[in-house]
Amino acid sequence: MKLARHEKIIELIRQYDIDTQEELAARLNQAGFKVTQATVSRDIRALKLTKVTVKDGKSRYAILDHGSSELGDKYSRVLKDAVNSMDTGQNLVVVKTVTGMAMAVATALDALKWPEILGCIAGDDTIICACKTSEQAVSVVKKLNEIVGS
Missing domain, CATH: 3.30.1360.40 (Gyrase A; domain 2)
Incomplete structure (x- = not known):
């Protein structure tokens, strides 16, 4: 279940500009994963997600990827x-x-x-x-x- 949830998190942050744990939890719940903010927080640490600033000055979650120029x-x-x-x-x-x-x-x-x-x-x-x-x-x-x- 955790592996499937992690895959969905990666899919969601690539698809949407998600900037809070609450927003990520809501999108996961919409996708059928029953999670709490605490679970999302642990998943963020496990996946080594970080926040990056986007062009409009807002932030969003991104995957720590050595090959990414951003x-x-x-x-x-x-x-x-x-x-x-x-x-x-x-x-x-x-x-x-x-x-x-x-x-x-x-x-x-x-x-x-x-x-x-x-x-x-x-x-x-x-x-x-x-x-x-x-x-x-x-x-x-x-x-x-x-x-x-x-």
């Missing part, structure tokens, strides 16, 4: 707007962000799918990215600096 632009913007500083410690990259933006930046970093990054852990304003080697950590900081313009 989301690629969004990731670049998130990184440029939210990253304050970066440093390395052995094989770890520590990224300081604007307060409350660490999760968004970590999501962007994960979506980049850089082979140097094994994974990220985000708090409120700090992210720790684990790399295999200290050399890879230095490489990640250099690549991030190119994106954020530092």
Whole structure:
């Protein structure tokens, strides 16, 4: 049932500009899936959906897709707007962000799918990215600096 619901969610967000969990829940209920807002919230996390700004300034849900230029632009913007500083410690990259933006930046970093990054852990304003080697950590900081313009 969850797989079918997830497929329907993907179909709906591709078909409509859905900007709230309540709207998504209503469309799922119309399609025969009896869901609550809490279920939709879990599905959004599981599917790694994010909100993107569309041309009229409104937002809508979109699928985190590394190949999408729309989301690629969004990731670049998130990184440029939210990253304050970066440093390395052995094989770890520590990224300081604007307060409350660490999760968004970590999501962007994960979506980049850089082979140097094994994974990220985000708090409120700090992210720790684990790399295999200290050399890879230095490489990640250099690549991030190119994106954020530092």
